Each structure stands twice: as C-alpha cells, then as structure tokens.
Amino acid sequence: MNQFHTLVAAASLALTTALTPLTAKAETPPDTLIQAWSIDDIISLDPAEVFEFTASEILGNSYQGLVGYDVNDVSNIFGVVAEKWDISADGKTFTFTIRPGMKFASGNPITAEDAVFSLQRAVKLDKSPAFILTQFGLSADNVEEKIRQTGDMTFEFEMDQAYAPTLVLYCLTATVGFIVDKKVAMEHEADGDFGYNWLKTNYAGSGAFSIRDWRANEVVVLERNDNYSGDKAPMARAIYRHIPEASTQRLLLEQGDIDIARNLGAEEINALSSNPDIVIESGVKGSIYYLGLSQKNEYLSKPEVREAMKYLVDYQAIADTIMKGKVQVHQAFLPKGFLGALEDTPYSLNVEKAKELLAKAGLPDGFSVTMDTRNTPEITGMAQAIQQTMAQAGIKMELIPGDGQQTLTKYRARNHDIYIGRWGPDYQDPHTNADTFARNPNNADDATSKPLAWRNAWDIPEMTKMADAAVLEADAGKRAQMYIDIQKEHQMTSPFVIMFQEIEVLGRRANVKGFVVGPSFNDNSFKAVTK
C-alpha cells in the first residue's frame, strides 16, 4: 500500500509540473506595434521595383514622395518633399522646388539631386512599376535630359505631351516616385545598378519609420526614424509577423500576442465582432472584382448576351454572405473615391430580363461556357454563386480552377471564355483604370500592350480616343465629366461585368488607436498609432 501511495504522489507531482504554464500570458511591448499579415508577396523593398500590397504599405510608412494627398479627400493634393511646383505655359514641364531643411534617416539633407536621381533611377532600372513614369514619354535614353536638376533645390520634369496635371501628380504619389537617398544608394552601387541589389533588402529613405530587417516569410521590422521631418511616431518599433493562416491570426489577436490582424476572413470577423477587447475596422480600397467576357467566344460577343450576364449575378447576396463586409456593390470601372467615379448600380439579379435578352440573341436555351477561377476561397465562393444564378437562365458555366499565376497566364494569352478577376489601381488617378478597362490601341494577337480590354478582345477605337482625350484635359471638372461619360457607355456595352469594390478589414486590440486605412496600400499608415 505504501508503494502505491508513493507512486500516486510521484505521479501527481509530475502532473503538476507538467501542467505549470511554460509561458505567462503575453502582452506586446508598449512601444512596439505588432501586426500579423501574410507577407509572402514581398520580393523587394526598392521603391523602383515594389508593386506588391505589403511592400507598398511598408514603403508608404518609411519613404516619402514629392507629393501626397488627403486620404479622406484625394482631390486635395499637397507637397511632401516638394514644397511647391509650377507648370510651364505649354503644360509639358513641371518645375519642382524641394522643401528646405528635410533629412533622410541617414542624416543626409534631401536635395533636388536626390529627387532627380530617384526618378531617373526608376526609369533606367525599368522594373514592373516603371511604366507609371515612362508613360509620360520618358525612357532610359532620354530621362537624363527630361528630368534635369536646375538648382540645389529645384528640378524640371518634362513630358512629351501636356498631360492633365492631376494625372502627373497622382502618378508621383505612387511608390515608384518615392525619394531615395542618393548618397546611401550609390555607396552600395555595383555594376551600375544604382544600388538596386542592395536596396532590394535595405533602406535609404526619409519616412516616419526606417526599415531595419526583412526576413522573407518571417518578419519585417521597422524602427522610428528620429530624423523624420513630420510628427515623431509614438511607436518606437513596428513589426509585421508573417502569419499565413487567418484562424491563427485570430487566436494571436485574442490572446494579445499581436496588436492588429490583417488577413481575417468573414468567419473570423464574425467571431471577433462580439469580443469587447477587439475592434473591427474597415476602409474602402480601390480594387475591383469583375468578370471578363472574351469577345473571341461566339456567344459572349453578342451584345445581348453581355447585357444578360450583367443581370445574372446576385450582387447583393454575394456581398452580404460570401464576402461579408469585405466588398460593396460597385458597377463601374472607376472605384468610389476616384476623380469621376460613377456610382450608379443599375444591375441586379433579374432572371426574366436575362432570359428575354438571351432569346433576343437567338439563344433561348442558353449555352455552355467555361470560367477560369483562381482557387482562393473568396474567388471560388463568388464563382460558385455566379454559376448558380447563370444556370437559372440556362447558361451552363463550368469552373476551371487554377492558381493565380496559372489563370493569369491563360488570361493574358487570351485563352479563356470568362475570367473572374480582381483589379487594383496602380495609382490614384482615373487613367489607371481607364487605361486598362476602356483602352485597346491594338486588338491584334501580337499587340505589345495587353490591357484588360485587349485580353477580352474588345475592339474599341472610339472609346480609346475618348480615354486618350481625358488624359490631356487640364480642367479637373471637365475631366471628371469625361470619365463619367466613358463609364456610362462602358457599363452598358462592355464585356466586363463589374461587380464589387473591395473593403479592407482589419481587427485591432481596443487599445491600439490611430491606424489609418487609406484608399491604396501605400496610404495605410501606422505613423500615428498609439497604444
């Protein structure tokens, strides 16, 4: 019996030891903002190359551009690194004056030399976002003469045409126009790369935070930049942790191991909304969800069929259920918040009307068609809902699942019938979306430019002219009206079923205040976050 007692005692001792928590309940340090985000899309931190959502946001908080805009009213454009700018009488040349007394994080003063270097560099390196600058008639060969320094603090930016000033300024707010510390970058130059190989993983900016460390698929660490010219950031550090799984993010947020969760799904948002420690926040983003109907398909090229399909999507139901809180119904190619955005939503699910239109097109019994569908839960969910409503009018839609790169490759080769896609604007100006949805300069298979209108083989010489004219209209009011006119026609006739505008949703601990969700990712700001 004694032995038995010893055994029990030993066992319970072992059990208690085992049950002692290995860790105390964690709280994040008070001067550090910790966010969970799927950051596996980052491939570079060089402003000349960055085009991904996460990296854009990181640069938005660590670099500065010549100009910026009010995230609540994007029509309010103001100077950041530039103190002011003048436009020449012929409208082709901007003269920028750099704000005096600003410094990079390195302590080097910001001068016109840095601005000229940054813009020339982006054009010469010719990475993915370079077109935002080269569309003004710049190329590696002419950029040195077109963007020229005229004084310590002044430089000129010359274009091939008199583009709308708003277009030029909005393009300069994109990350590709951010100002790089010339001295620091050139200290690390190798083989005439303007410091590109170094800057891919390092930092030479002047924003509120400096980038200290990036370990791919693991973490990005930013530190307060004490040389920043604006208000000092309250947080000493801001850290992104790569947490790919939404439910893991939710657990971490509930436990207080992170301050903000960035990739919550509808399910997690639902569950967290009743938690008093957590606040769900959202902001309208510029991305648009749409269906692209290939005009190479004999059925989809009929105007009545295109219109019928716009009546065969249950917009409201998808927004309320599958995409709960993460989209709003929007049916024109310019997202809400852009200059000249059309906010009419004339279409809703109407099977009878669609059937009438199909009968008019000589297809009273419908037809069969395929849709390339990216295999993410959200796109797949939407596609399945659309498949059901299409079937009500006799359209048999087969979904072809594939991963992002695969469906995109097929789409760009014009080998699809229908493509369900998401398009995010490249900069804040309406031209970014008009350029792709409403312009198709050459509909031939071997065209060099592949806008969405081309991918869907939609030949629109007239509309292309209208879009081109809008680019050169200097008067903002007139310009907005031109875009509204284009969108109205586009909404009726185009092979694009534009469905939703994205809403970015995040969950934060209740004590974390001041995170700004802006219209584009480089507007998302934690410069003023307190906790």
Next chain:
Amino acid sequence: MALADTSGEGRASALRSFSVKAAKLILSVAVTFFGLLLVTFLIGRVVPVDPVLAVVGDRASQSTYDKVFIELGLDKPLWEQFLIYLQKMLSGSFGESLLTKKPIAEDIARVFPATLELASVAIIIGTLIGIPAGVLAAVRQGGLADQVVRVLGLVGYSAPIFWLGLIGLLVFYASLGWVAGPGRIDIAYEYSVTRQTGLLLIDTAMQGQWAAFRNVFSHIILPASLLGYFSMAYISRMTRSFMLQELSQEYVVTARVKGVPEWRIIWLHALRNAAVPLITVVALSYANLLEGSVLTETVFAWPGLGQYLTNSLQNADMNAVLGCTLIIGAIFVGLNLFSDLLYSLLDPRVRRGR
C-alpha cells in the same frame, strides 16, 4: 582461413571490394540526383505558368517583360537552359531565386534550420513514445494496452494535422496558456539571441540565455508534439509488428526455457533484433519530417522549408523549387546511407556481407 584474412592479398581484395562498393554508391547517388534534377526541371518548364509573369507581375510594360525574358535565359533552347542550370549546381551555388534574386543556398540556409529543429524534436518525441508503446502493444497483444495504442495510433495517423494543430493551439495556447503561440520565439527575445546555428534551442543554450531557451521550448513543444504524435503513430505500429515477429522466434522460446527474466527477453533480446528494421522506419519518418510539413508550418507560422517550397511553387520560382528538391533528395539519400551504416553495426550478418 581466419589467418588468410589478415594476409596482404586479403587486405588488397577487401580494399578492392570496398572501392568498388564506394564507386557504385557514388555512381548511384549521382544518377539519382541527375534524374531528380532533370525531372523537376522538366516539370517546372511544362507547368502552364509564365515564369516571367511571376517575376514582373501583371502590369509591367512589354519592354520590361522582354528584358526579364532574356535575363532568365528563356530565349535559349531547353537543353541549353538545363546545361546552364547544371553548371550552376556543380559550381556549388544553387542559382538565384527568380523573384528575390537572392542566392537559393542562402534562403535554404535560413529556412532549413527551423525545419531541422522542429523535425528533430518531433522525431525524438515520436521515437521515445512510439517504440515503448509498440513493445507494450506487442507484449500485451489483444489486451487493453494493445487496443489503446492501436486507437491512439489510428487517430494520429488519420486526423488531419491542420485541424489537430488548430485544436492544439486553441486548447494549450489560447485556453490553458501552457505553451506559447505560433512562431519560433517571442518578439522580446528575437534580437537578443544571436543566430549561430539557426537552431534556436542550441543557440540560446550555448549563449546561456535560459529565459530565451524556455521561450523557444514553449514555442516548439506544441508543433513538435503534434508532428511527433504522427511519427509515433507509425513507429508504434511498426514496432508492434516487428516485435510480434521476434517474440514468436525460437530463440525467445529457448530464452524462456532457460529462465531468462521476461523483461530481459523483451527489451534486450527481442527489441535488439527488431531494432534493425526499425531504424529504417525511424529514418524514413525523420526524412518525411525534414521535408517540412507545409500545413503544420502554416498553422504555427513556422518559417521552415515546407512554407518556402510551397511559396516558391505558387510563385513559379523554379530555381528555388529545384534547390529544395535537391536538399530533400539529399536528405533521403543521406538518411538511407546512415541507416545502412547502422544496419551493419547492429546486424553482424550485414557487417560480414553474408
């Protein structure tokens, strides 16, 4: 005859047979790797994904696209691309990631220790529990212990790890607070530990940072236990069947007749003989763990090889995929050789080449 073995002639012939064996081994390893590379390379090229698109994205202008197309050498014929790749491999560099332009070897050196650490802790847990459980099940064949081990094994083998991982986090991290959450180490310690080996348990111990060591341990214990549970399920089932086979052998009966205590028969005689095939089982389980479990790594935000490989695949970064394939191939070949070596140590029949 025993004397003849020590003669010069005998030694020479032994040496000859050894060099023949070594040459055969090297050849078979080389052929294995070549085949592995060729197949992976071809699959990478057949996949209907445009690698240039993966690099430049959807928005780049045609001139940017063309520039990268040539940079990647895609204008050259397939065989030439493969030769260029082989050349890079032979020169020791694994090539550069198409996306980040970083050397693949550097990337792998960063992610592999995370997987190695997790897999090693997991296989230790799996083996330490799996083998005794298997022995117990064999000894008590048909009894309660056998049934319990069987059910535990079946659950471990069939429950989706993704789900088990989330449940584990929910219970042990969120509700009970016994272990730390996803990730390898708390942010607070992230920059106080210098990464020497990349194995954080070893790094923290070497630097005498015991608080950090405890933290790392509390991060690794849950995912390692889960992975360990999976290998335990397999190892215990295999141990049971090997042991049953051994326990029915005549030498066991003889030992019993001689009055050898039962524990000696089980743990010293039978297990020793069952150990030989068990080594392969454990080595293969370990190799499987070293590939990196994508799902476990995803749920536990573990920056290891599995996540890296999956991410590279999704981004059509074929250089990175090839690099990982090679590493995984090397792990399998290496562990196979290692278990062969152990075989010959444990089994005299193998050692003497009979």
